[in-house]
Amino acid sequence: MAYLVLAVAILSEVLATVSLKLSEGFSKPLPSTLVVVGYLVAFSALGSVLKLGLPVGVAYAIWAGAGVALVAVIGTVFLGESISALQVLGLVLIIGGVVALELGGAQ
Incomplete structure (x- = not known):
């Protein structure tokens, strides 16, 4: 159950972060609203995950690493942002670090 709630936290944070870009300095109402609601849901869900014992x-x-990776992919694929080989390596290292933390905690 904790991982399902964590997925909600991650997706809400990604939605909020991408909406922050689309809000153009909070000048567009819909993306600006999505920023606020997305971060409220993300932090509430993250708090619930911790309460569930993770x-x-x-x-x-996991929350930060997945968020960074997803936002980078969305920025590249949908927002036309460039990404270098070094940045891709950095994302791979972030994901590797998250996996190491998860595997290390299982022992």
């Missing part, structure tokens, strides 16, 4: 280090690493 360790804070693991939960935050």
Whole structure:
């Protein structure tokens, strides 16, 4: 159950972050509203994940790492932002670090 709620937290944070870009400095009402609602849902869901017993280090690493990776992909694919090989390597390292935290906690 905790991982399902964590997925909600991640997707809400990604929605809010992408909407932040689309809000153009909070000058567009719909994306601006999505920023506020998205972050409220994301932090509420993350709090619920911690209450469900997922360790804070693991939960935050998955939340932040997945968020960074998804926003980078969305920026590249849908928003026309460029990404270099070094940036891709950085994303791979972030994901590897999250996996290491998760696997290390299982022992």
